[in-house]
Amino acid sequence: MNTSNTDQIHTPIFDIAIVGAGLAGSLCAHLLSQSGQTVCIIDKSRGSGGRASSKRLEDDTSCDLGTPYIVAKHSDTLALFKQLTEEHVTAPWKQLSKAGSQAFVGVPKMSAITRHWVQNANFITSTRIHHFNQITTQGDDQPSWLLRDDKYQPVVIAKKVIIAAPASQAASILASHEKLAVLLLRANQASASYQSQWAMWLETEPCDLNALIEPKGSLIKRMIKDNYKPMRHSEKVDRWVIQTEPNWTAQHLDSDKEWITQTLLQAFAEITEHRVLKHGEPHRWFLSRFTENKGNHCFAWSFEHNVGLAGDWLCQGDAEGALLSAMSLINHIKDIN
Numbered sequence: 001m002n003t004s005n006t007d008q009i010h011t012p013i014f015d016i017a018i019v020g021a022g023l024a025g026s027l028c029a030h031l032l033s034q035s036g037q038t039v040c041i042i043d044k045s046r047g048s049g050g051r052a053s054s055k056r057l058e059d060d061t062s063c064d065l066g067t068p069y070i071v072a073k074h075s076d077t078l079a080l081f082k083q084l085t086e087e088h089v090t091a092p093w094k095q096l097s098k099a100g101s102q103a104f105v106g107v108p109k110m111s112a113i114t115r116h117w118v119q120n121a122n123f124i125t126s127t128r129i130h131h132f133n134q135i136t137t138q139g140d141d142q143p144s145w146l147l148r149d150d151k152y153q154p155v156v157i158a159k160k161v162i163i164a165a166p167a168s169q170a171a172s173i174l175a176s177h178e179k180l181a182v183l184l185l186r187a188n189q190a191s192a193s194y195q196s197q198w199a200m201w202l203e204t205e206p207c208d209l210n211a212l213i214e215p216k217g218s219l220i221k222r223m224i225k226d227n228y229k230p231m232r233h234s235e236k237v238d239r240w241v242i243q244t245e246p247n248w249t250a251q252h253l254d255s256d257k258e259w260i261t262q263t264l265l266q267a268f269a270e271i272t273e274h275r276v277l278k279h280g281e282p283h284r285w286f287l288s289r290f291t292e293n294k295g296n297h298c299f300a301w302s303f304e305h306n307v308g309l310a311g312d313w314l315c316q317g318d319a320e321g322a323l324l325s326a327m328s329l330i331n332h333i334k335d336i337n
């Protein structure tokens with residue numbers, strides 16, 4: 001494909017561009033901004049967070065429809081959350097913490113974490129990156145990357161690019177340039193290892209059931225009392241988020257949303273014997289959890305092409321892994337500079 005001069009003249013230029021503002025991409029943006037580089041982060045959604053985002057509700061409250069908490073076990077993530085907690089961005093959820101691992105939540109909602117990290121970067125929302133072109137900018141001997149959206153419009157030019165999207169979404173971007181074949185292979189191999197889940201919020205009268213319930217033999221995998229998280233207490237109602245069991249979800253991925261809603265309400269009522277006062281629409285997470293957990297390289301970086309990959313699927317397959325992946329990649333980039 002040709003890249004016209006007009007594309008280059010009108011496109012903003014950064015040292016580094018990050019695709020994806022979930023936990024991994026946002027932390028990359030934060031760490032790189034601190035090192036004085038010009039950073040741009042782009043997400044297809046309206047805000048940051050990805051699978052650690054929050055849903056805004058009518059009455060100016062919100063709930064976490066993705067990961068309900070982040071469990072930190074590693075010394076690097078524990079140090080990161082110590083700092084975030086001092087800055088009032090997170091709080092430990094003591095009821096869910098165990099010896100050797102601590103659970104943390106965003107304050108006042110999960111998306112506060114990524115919002116905090118993207119604040120010093122240029123954040124472009126509602127833009128799906130679809131295509132990479134390599135270009136040579138004036139006065140530079142090394143080529144840069146021109147990132148284009150799904151309408152083939154230029155978005156940004158950057159010397160280095162990090163793709164912090166789930167494996168299948170990373171793969172579809174990497175497939176746009178033949179030089180990225182090695183990274184593409186890695187992303188393609190990981191693409192099949194995801195589970196899907198439905199998640200829905202609902203409200204009941206306040207009750208004394210536990211903050212986290214994992215029913216056995218039910219289509220519901222977990223029920224979390226969102227208002228029991230630190231700094232969210234509500235006297236008036238209990239607000240729950242329920243998540244479906246992955247095998248059941250696989251069979252009902254394309255079912256009618258109204259049927260999903262009624263089925264979830266019935267299952268909830270059978271487990272808790274509580275009347276639901278209000279509920280939201282079920283949200284379908286096609287890629288909720290990465291299930292393969294054998295990778296020993298926490299990130300990928302092509303030194304030759306200045307393109308890297310970060311995300312949970314490269315490390316542990318969970319929220320803490322997304323953070324460890326970002327930290328490892330940024331340490332690596334700093335070392336080679």
Ligand SMILES: Cc1cc2nc3c(=O)[nH]c(=O)nc-3n(C[C@H](O)[C@H](O)[C@H](O)COP(=O)(O)OP(=O)(O)OC[C@H]3O[C@@H](n4cnc5c(N)ncnc54)[C@H](O)[C@@H]3O)c2cc1C
Nearest residue numbers: 020022023024043044050051067128129165311312318319
């Ligand atoms: C229902 C649910 C429950 C979970 N429970 C837990 C749990 O209990 N414990 C745990 O540790 N983890 C849990 N997880 C998983 C955890 O949320 C993820 O591991 C973590 O959030 C992944 O972060 P990430 O940055 O790697 O990816 P993501 O959060 O997926 O971020 C990727 C971002 O990239 C953006 N993007 C993708 N493609 C493009 C593109 N082409 N252009 C622009 N932007 C793009 C997406 O919009 C997204 O914002 C759960 C997830 C879900 C959905």
